[in-house]
Structure formats: structure tokens, C-alpha cells
Amino acid sequence: MLYYMARGDSGRIVLEIDPAEKQALYEAVTRDGMTLKDWFLRRATEYLRERGAGQLSGPAMLAESPVPYRTSAAAAGGGRDRAKAKRRGR
Numbered sequence: 001m002l003y004y005m006a007r008g009d010s011g012r013i014v015l016e017i018d019p020a021e022k023q024a025l026y027e028a029v030t031r032d033g034m035t036l037k038d039w040f041l042r043r044a045t046e047y048l049r050e051r052g053a054g055q056l057s058g059p060a061m062l063a064e065s066p067v068p069y070r071t072s073a074a075a076a077g078g079g080r081d082r083a084k085a086k087r088r089g090r
Helices: 019-031 036-050 073-087
Strands: none
Touching: 019 036
């Protein structure tokens, strides 16, 4: 029911998915040398093009600087702890 999902004007898209599926997706796109943003924009553009709705963004938007994602479950937990400490001002 997409109609009832929150929609803001910020340009951000927030999805809630199963953590295991999220991990598998990050691992897969990283192996392919992409970021999740790269993957999403390519798929979204393809989806819109198939439906005759044009293009989501120009070529410059489809390229993003490589980001060294950590894809192991152990590494992911450490990032959350650091982010929490940063928000607390530590």
C-alpha cells in the first residue's frame, strides 16, 4: 500500500527490509563494484524507462564515488556503536 507510506520532499527514500536481506544486498552490490545508491538508481531508471516514464536522472547522478562498505556482520555492529557515541558527543 504505497499510498499510505510517508513521503517527504527531501530526496531520501527509506525502506524497512529484513536485516539478512539487507546484508545480502549490500554484499552483492559491493561484489559488483557498486554502491546501493548506484544499484537503486540504475534499477529505478530502467523501471521508469520500461514504462515510458522517462529517465530518473542524468548520467552524472548514476555515478557515485566508491565507498568502502563493510559487509561482515561483526564489522557492521562496530559502526553502530561509533555512531551512537558520536551522537552523544563522545
